[in-house]
Amino acid sequence: MSSQIAVVAGRRRWSADQKLSILREAFGSDGSIGATCKRHAIGSGQLYTWRRRALAGDLDGLKRTAPPSFAEVDMSVSTAAMMGTGQIGIELPSGVRLTVDAAVDAGALARVMSVLAR
Structure with missing residues (x-):
């Protein structure tokens, strides 16, 4: 055998x-x-x-991270803000306008803007 x-x-x-x-x-x-x-x-x-x-899209076994995405943002200071009300006006290219207090949490504002920029 x-x-x-x-x-x-x-x-x-x-x-x-x-x-x-x-x-x-x-x-x-x-x-x-x-x-x-x-x-x-x-x-x-x-x-x-x-x-x-x-x-x-991961054939070589290397994890690819999504490229960061950015939104164009125009920031302007209104007359009321210059007078000490502490509000900031933000207008996104999509036409969405935000008005926030100067003491807004930057991380929270970034999360909100990332959702609105989609």
């Missing part, structure tokens, strides 16, 4: 380009998931994980 045992040592590393190529091969118009898995000696679970990550 003869038996063979294959030993795989270590983990293989695939570049994002290699993963995309394998995904195109498997999910292309003439693709075969089973044949692709056999040809590259990977499991179908790995293939579907790569596919999910590719669709999410």
Whole structure:
């Protein structure tokens, strides 16, 4: 009785380009998931994980943070504010106008403005 045992040592590393190529091969118009898995000696679970990550834009495993978004804000000081009422008028490009007291919490104001700027 003869038996063979294959030993795989270590983990293989695939570049994002290699993963995309394998995904195109498997999910292309003439693709075969089973044949692709056999040809590259990977499991179908790995293939579907790569596919999910590719669709999410995270194929290389590096988490991408969303770029910060900024809203153009014109700030003006009304005559009443210059007279000591302590109010600040803010007009967003969307036409929304805010009037806040000079003692407003800056963090709270930033949260409100981020929602209004969407």
